[in-house]
Amino acid sequence: MTIAFTFPGQGSQKVGMGQELANQFDIARQTFEEVNDALGINLSNLMFNGPEDELTLTENAQPALMAVSMAVMRILESEGVNLATDVKYIAGHSLGEYSALTAAGVFSLSDTSKLLQIRGRAMQKACPVGQGAMAALIGLDFETATIVASEAVGDTNDVCQAANDNANGQVVISGDKAAVERALDIAKAKGAKRAIILPVSAPFHCSLMQPAADAMQDALANVVMNAPSVPLIANVSAAPTSDIEVIRRQLVEQVTGTVRWRESVGFMGQNGIETCVEVGNGKVLTGMVRRIDRNITGMACGTADEIAAVVELLK
Numbered sequence: 001m002t003i004a005f006t007f008p009g010q011g012s013q014k015v016g017m018g019q020e021l022a023n024q025f026d027i028a029r030q031t032f033e034e035v036n037d038a039l040g041i042n043l044s045n046l047m048f049n050g051p052e053d054e055l056t057l058t059e060n061a062q063p064a065l066m067a068v069s070m071a072v073m074r075i076l077e078s079e080g081v082n083l084a085t086d087v088k089y090i091a092g093h094s095l096g097e098y099s100a101l102t103a104a105g106v107f108s109l110s111d112t113s114k115l116l117q118i119r120g121r122a123m124q125k126a127c128p129v130g131q132g133a134m135a136a137l138i139g140l141d142f143e144t145a146t147i148v149a150s151e152a153v154g155d156t157n158d159v160c161q162a163a164n165d166n167a168n169g170q171v172v173i174s175g176d177k178a179a180v181e182r183a184l185d186i187a188k189a190k191g192a193k194r195a196i197i198l199p200v201s202a203p204f205h206c207s208l209m210q211p212a213a214d215a216m217q218d219a220l221a222n223v224v225m226n227a228p229s230v231p232l233i234a235n236v237s238a239a240p241t242s243d244i245e246v247i248r249r250q251l252v253e254q255v256t257g258t259v260r261w262r263e264s265v266g267f268m269g270q271n272g273i274e275t276c277v278e279v280g281n282g283k284v285l286t287g288m289v290r291r292i293d294r295n296i297t298g299m300a301c302g303t304a305d306e307i308a309a310v311v312e313l314l315k
Contacts, residue, residue, distance in 0.1 A: 002088050002272045005279050007069045007100045009093035012282035013061045015050040018068045024304050027078055028071035031109070035067040038113035043067065058201055059120030062095045063113045069099040069280030070109055072301055079311045084229040086314050088273060089240060091233040091264050093285060095119070097254065103279070104228035106247065111223050122215035123202050132203030133180040134163060137171045139193030142262065145171035148190060152183035163205035164259045167291040172198065174206040205259055213255035220248050238263035262292055269293040277301050277310055
């Protein structure tokens with residue numbers, strides 16, 4: 001069986017995540033403590049107990065989701081899973097790329113924790129609260145969603161871009177609030193089943209995030225990176241790479257670029273992947289895989305039972 005490991009992005013967080021793993025596995029608890037030490041805050045307490053509004057803050061949600069993914073990854077490794085020999089590709093949705101790269105040995109856990117804290121703060125700071133927005137367009141293909149975004153800008157200086165090409169008929173747009181709001185009516189006129197504003201704190205993956213991209217370029221320039229043990233299918237290219245300088249550049253481009261998830265999963269299907277294992281909290285990517293390619297089996301891997309099922313699969 002040919003397998004890819006995928007790693008979830010922002011939106012998969014929830015209060016209580018990781019607590020069962022910490023209670024049952026010493027290696028998970030140690031992982032969370034390492035992240036706490038790297039950040040200088042008790043992030044695991046926030047993960048386990050909330051409050052939800054604080055956990056949802058970008059600078060907290062990003063390292064928290066990575067921490068759960070890495071705890072799961074370390075449990076899998078302790079059970080004999082070997083990423084380099086058991087998995088053909090890795091991929092992560094937005095911040096999930098950092099989780100994937102950490103799993104593949106590109107970054108240390110400490111460095112990834114700090115990078116994601118920087119990334120979260122920079123993304124939040126890049127656009128004042130209330131000025132930007134994101135919206136999900138359900139029932140439109142990517143090309144039509146791109147046209148909707150362009151028409152919403154019109155002859156204004158506003159920004160509106162297709163930010164996430166998540167799955168067939170599931171595209172997220174991002175930009176100035178006024179343009180995104182105009183896009184809702186345009187999308188419905190073009191046949192969208194639903195067009196809804198998302199409860200996010202900033203307009204991710206559009207040109208308004210350029211200050212955050214600049215901050216990540218500086219941060220990534222000074223961090224140690226090793227070649228990945230498994231090729232990464234990058235968000236911005238939907239193609240695999242193991243070149244660390246390409247990865248470094250693509251992580252910067254990713255901040256303002258489109259997350260090409262539909263194409264990434266499509267590439268996996270065209271290149272022999274039979275099962276996608278979602279390593280971390282929630283089942284968002286597993287649902288997307290089902291929508292993109294019915295020939296790929298999606299497996300969530302975030303609980304003790306799910307971990308045991310993946311270990312059994314890989315025996």
